[in-house]
Amino acid sequence: MTAIPGISSNDPAFEAAVTEWLIESRMPLPAGLLLRLEVVDTVSQLDDPREVFLQGDVEIRAGEPLGWVHISWRTAPARARIEEHRPEAVLQVSREALGELDYLLRSFLLVSLIFLWKRDGRYHVHAGTAIDSRGRGWMLIGNSRSGKSTTTALLASRGWRVSTDDIAFLEARDDRVDVLGFRSPIALRPGGFQLLGRAGGIAMESRAKTGFWPEELGSSWIQTVVPEIIVFTSVAGDRTTMSPASPAAVMRELMQWSLWVMFEPTAAQEHLDLLARLGRQARCYHATLAPDLFAAPRALEDFLP
Amino acid sequence: MSEPRYRRHADIRLTSLEGEGVVLHLKERRYFSVNETGLVLLEALKQPRSFGDLVAELLREYEVTEETAAATTREFLDQCLASAVVETME
Numbered sequence: 172m173t174a175i176p177g178i179s180s181n182d183p184a185f186e187a188a189v190t191e192w193l194i195e196s197r198m199p200l201p202a203g204l205l206l207r208l209e210v211v212d213t214v215s216q217l218d219d220p221r222e223v224f225l226q227g228d229v230e231i232r233a234g235e236p237l238g239w240v241h242i243s244w245r246t247a248p249a250r251a252r253i254e255e256h257r258p259e260a261v262l263q264v265s266r267e268a269l270g271e272l273d274y275l276l277r278s279f280l281l282v283s284l285i286f287l288w289k290r291d292g293r294y295h296v297h298a299g300t301a302i303d304s305r306g307r308g309w310m311l312i313g314n315s316r317s318g319k320s321t322t323t324a325l326l327a328s329r330g331w332r333v334s335t336d337d338i339a340f341l342e343a344r345d346d347r348v349d350v351l352g353f354r355s356p357i358a359l360r361p362g363g364f365q366l367l368g369r370a371g372g373i374a375m376e377s378r379a380k381t382g383f384w385p386e387e388l389g390s391s392w393i394q395t396v397v398p399e400i401i402v403f404t405s406v407a408g409d410r411t412t413m414s415p416a417s418p419a420a421v422m423r424e425l426m427q428w429s430l431w432v433m434f435e436p437t438a439a440q441e442h443l444d445l446l447a448r449l450g451r452q453a454r455c456y457h458a459t460l461a462p463d464l465f466a467a468p469r470a471l472e473d474f475l476p
Numbered sequence: 477m478s479e480p481r482y483r484r485h486a487d488i489r490l491t492s493l494e495g496e497g498v499v500l501h502l503k504e505r506r507y508f509s510v511n512e513t514g515l516v517l518l519e520a521l522k523q524p525r526s527f528g529d530l531v532a533e534l535l536r537e538y539e540v541t542e543e544t545a546a547a548t549t550r551e552f553l554d555q556c557l558a559s560a561v562v563e564t565m566e
Contacts, residue, residue: 234503418495422509426500433500434505439500440489440491443490443491
């Protein structure tokens with residue numbers, strides 16, 4: 172088994188699964204990472220008076236008065252303690268939770284890692300990213316039903332290079348903002364799968380989705396995109412439209428989809444400044460996406476105002 | 477008695493995009509935008525400032541009367557004090 176320095180566990184099979192998932196993601200791990208994965212019969216309880224924020228079925232307690240971040244999972248017993256300023260965490264995972272391994276990785280472990288990456292200057296945002304035929308970086312931002320994945324799959328099928336359909340990380344690079352993609356299959360709901368009109372794909376039964384690697388769609392995967400165009404997406408009607416977003420709307424949207432900025436003082440100013448810099452760096456639009464996008468010869472490019 | 481001094485609350489983070497200020501209140505996990513004048517005042521309030529200091533800041537930045545600057549400052553300061561964005565120093 173390939174080991175990742177800094178990751179350890181009392182359960183070799185769980186460590187191997189986490190290692191494989193992280194290697195497949197191609198995300199650079201935080202410098203100085205110390206991640207202890209403890210498989211236990213009983214997950215210990217921690218006294219924590221802080222207000223709970225719920226993201227899916229992941230509970231997050233962060234900020235004062237304790238400093239460290241406390242993450243727990245509602246699907247099955249699992250919890251994480253992430254240190255305040257260091258990329259160090261101890262995760263306790265019950266055997267029951269291991270029974271839902273794919274979902275455990277994608278929800279509980281991913282949220283835990285989002286806080287670890289934050290301690291290394293990488294800030295998560297719900298976004299898809301791709302590079303068009305002219306070499307311009309695009310970023311699609313919105314919720315899980317806003318057409319990001321379907322559009323990313325369409326762009327991949329048109330030869331755009333694709334980084335991610337949903338899991339992206341902002342990183343300061345000189346005077347610009349780079350966006351790193353977490354490599355995973357582009358996951359389509361039945362409606363998106365039907366619109367794409369491709370056979371094959373990976374059946375993701377627990378998510379009721381079909382996954383495609385960019386290469387299966389005739390594209391190639393790229394880790395880093397420098398966004399020049401940002402599109403805040405939603406799905407509505409029969410016609411795709413795109414209109415410029417005001418600076419206030421841009422910041423509101425970026426904050427909403429990179430909401431970890433609000434959780435703890437650690438790196439909050441850097442994260443906030445990075446969002447503003449991203450807003451300055453790119454031209455920003457609101458888009459309503461509709462099935463006619465699939466008939467447009469240059470896809471999103473045809474709808475730029 | 478000396479004039480009270482004010483400053484930004486420690487839980488506040490501030491940034492700007494094309495003249496729009498974005499204020500993040502970490503303790504309350506909320507954010508809101510402020511206009512350019514509000515941005516100037518909140519930037520100044522990084523350090524302790526009296527009401528008079530803030531009025532002078534607006535007079536330096538904008539061509540307005542002292543009366544207008546004072547009214548704008550009072551209104552903004554009251555809103556910030558009420559929403560725990562700014563605190564009065566002991």
